Amino acid sequence: xxxxxxxxxxxxxxxxxxxxxxxxxxxxxxxxxxxxxxxxxxxxxxxxxxxxxxxxxxxxxxxxxxxxxxxxxxxxxxxxxxxxxxxxxxxxxxxxxxxxxxxxxxxxxxxxxxxxxxxxxxxxxxxxxxxxxxxxxxxxxxxxxxxxxxxxxxxxxxxxxxxxxxxxxxxxxxxxxxxxxxxxxxxxxxxxxxxxxxxxxxxxxxxxxxxxxxxxxxxxxxxxxxxxxxxxxxxxxxxxxxxxxxxxxxxxxxxxxxxxxxxxxxxxxxxxxxxxxxxxxxxxx
Numbered sequence: 001x002x003x004x005x006x007x008x009x010x011x012x013x014x015x016x017x018x019x020x021x022x023x024x025x026x027x028x029x030x031x032x033x034x035x036x037x038x039x040x041x042x043x044x045x046x047x048x049x050x051x052x053x054x055x056x057x058x059x060x061x062x063x064x065x066x067x068x069x070x071x072x073x074x075x076x077x078x079x080x081x082x083x084x085x086x087x088x089x090x091x092x093x094x095x096x097x098x099x100x101x102x103x104x105x106x107x108x109x110x111x112x113x114x115x116x117x118x119x120x121x122x123x124x125x126x127x128x129x130x131x132x133x134x135x136x137x138x139x140x141x142x143x144x145x146x147x148x149x150x151x152x153x154x155x156x157x158x159x160x161x162x163x164x165x166x167x168x169x170x171x172x173x174x175x176x177x178x179x180x181x182x183x184x185x186x187x188x189x190x191x192x193x194x195x196x197x198x199x200x201x202x203x204x205x206x207x208x209x210x211x212x213x214x215x216x217x218x219x220x221x222x223x224x225x226x227x228x229x230x231x232x233x234x235x236x237x238x239x240x241x242x243x244x245x246x247x248x249x250x251x252x253x254x255x256x257x258x259x260x261x262x263x264x265x266x267x268x269x270x271x272x273x274x275x276x277x278x279x280x281x282x283x284x285x
Contacts, residue, residue, distance in 0.1 A: 048078040053163045056234040062187030074232025076142040077278040079122050081224045084274035091273045101266050101277040105132035125154050136281035164188040203238050207253045224275050230258045231282040
């Protein structure tokens, strides 16, 4: 599991010195008809997986860090959260024997297609699986991290490349071939830098200018993206351009957020259980 680390040239900022900014967000946002968050009113609509990959890509080189071994599972967690937000899956209700988020199974709510190939492929797996599985097990199965040969059929293959192709179709990335001495690799440099900067700015603002110090008052998709960006080890890409003081404040606040107890946060009013269940799964791994 990755942890939030500070660059060596930076010093920790005392939390008592942080200025708390009052939120101007409306906590009672209207939901879309299919239970999906309205998100940003932009022409380009990205899935959580596309946003995580976009944050992880090097703009000019067009590939993620070779040392990042967390983004694969992070993308699978994003698939589960996206499906839950679109009203396709949910966690079974808690019982006396199954109170913890990681003990409760993922259940199908609707098998209607989403229009996204990865989401629909996962939806078919969940629908066809008996007995049902937990969030942590699904992340492992979709990533291919299982010793059971009969479960390998659930692995989602070429996920990064398929997500990148979606971003190419949306005009955000392009496709190139790069030679790395011994092999050629398909890369996807960023062409629509405006869209990526909008995404980066949204995350920066969520922990700086628009910080509310309460996850229940945050926009659900923004909260999910912060959790996934942390779990995928791409947050440094989001905050690296900030000044030293703002960088430390942003990192400290994000650290406080992801270190909250998922079991407590998941039981609060209007909480999105799947977000906290995915965080709990990554905390345990």
